[in-house]
Amino acid sequence: MKKAVFFQTPESRKGDIITSALKIIDQKGVKGLTVARLAQEVGFVESALYRHFKSKRDLVSFILDNILQDAWNYLAEVEEKTEDSLEALKQLIYLFLSFLEQFPGIFKIIYSDEIYLGDEELQDKIDGIISEIVVFLKKVIQKAINQKKLKADLDVTVAAMHFLGLIYTAFSYWTIKKRRVPLKKISSELLDQYLEGVKA
Amino acid sequence: MKKAVFFQTPESRKGDIITSALKIIDQKGVKGLTVARLAQEVGFVESALYRHFKSKRDLVSFILDNILQDAWNYLAEVEEKTEDSLEALKQLIYLFLSFLEQFPGIFKIIYSDEIYLGDEELQDKIDGIISEIVVFLKKVIQKAINQKKLKADLDVTVAAMHFLGLIYTAFSYWTIKKRRVPLKKISSELLDQYLEGVKA
């Protein structure tokens, strides 16, 4: 019987579990996140998970709520503090990507139809996250148009989707290249091409 | 005991199964493709599947090989026959998207880490497909650069990934909008923004 590690607040234990879960998802995909594997990674027995989370689904839901909350605060801050709206777009893409670099598992959760389909509540949660991001990006882009930095006749929604697509593209490229190329380098080239196409 | 439908070549029966499989994947995701569900959709009993395919994995592999072979021929044809290389890019994105519009399930297979992970052979197959596409796009883009239609200093690989990302973006947008907006409309706006950024 292994000695339990105590002296940890409940939060940090949950944190351990989340860290392990994201690591597994990153390496083995959402499908690879099984309770057995998670338990092994954390270092307890399967049933112990249920001391911390009601269910596996609950764990994923918790991850989405909490990790993304953090990211969200950063985004809002950048948008508020950066005067130059083109510079803001640059900052935003770096922020998105350094976040995904840190938590690649999150990306997989959001873009996985494993979770997306079959659980209406999680599906709604993920849809909500994406549409929040799009709304946010539309706001930034509209601001840039108002500042005459971007073309006046730009379709704001398409431009926002296109920007979001850059993040996906950079991330995919990074994955294909076995993460050997720095994400920041990839994204800056993509962003340059993007900006050439949309700026005034 | 239900009467069997015969008078069908093995090919067309396989075709029925593939059609059903892609329909299920489209609606329920790759995870949703279970042998039970597939059998129900096709109209036979689970075990009957194994008269046509060695395994479920074999079915997916067959889909990747065959459906994509078709697509591939179209792509090559467009590239050869279209003189104007910018026009070729336009044609290509339409072709990609009308293909995905017809077989959305294929898209989900390729972008699913459910299949991607855990089966090395399928993983290699999908990797191969993607890199073939990238190589192809790089060739088209390089040709356009040589024709002085695109910027001479363009990073061809990044431009190709960006283009591929547009397809993903258009498809996602289409999905989010519940497929109510025609894919062609979405893609032409995205492509315009893209071309503005890369053309000479």
Add this chain to the structure above:
DNA sequence: CTATAATGTGAGTGAATATTCACTTACCGG
């Protein structure tokens, strides 16, 4: 008409998986 090959059926099996439960262990406050 009959042999054969293709296709379908029904019942079952074993493996993987999430979850429950009764229990034990370790720590902490009073």
Add this chain to the structure above:
DNA sequence: CCGGTAAGTGAATATTCACTCACATTATAG
């Protein structure tokens, strides 16, 4: 030191899933 509580354990369970196998049916070619 005692009682409560948070955390962990080990065994069991129900479900889902891909897949197998012996048997049945149908179409077609000779």
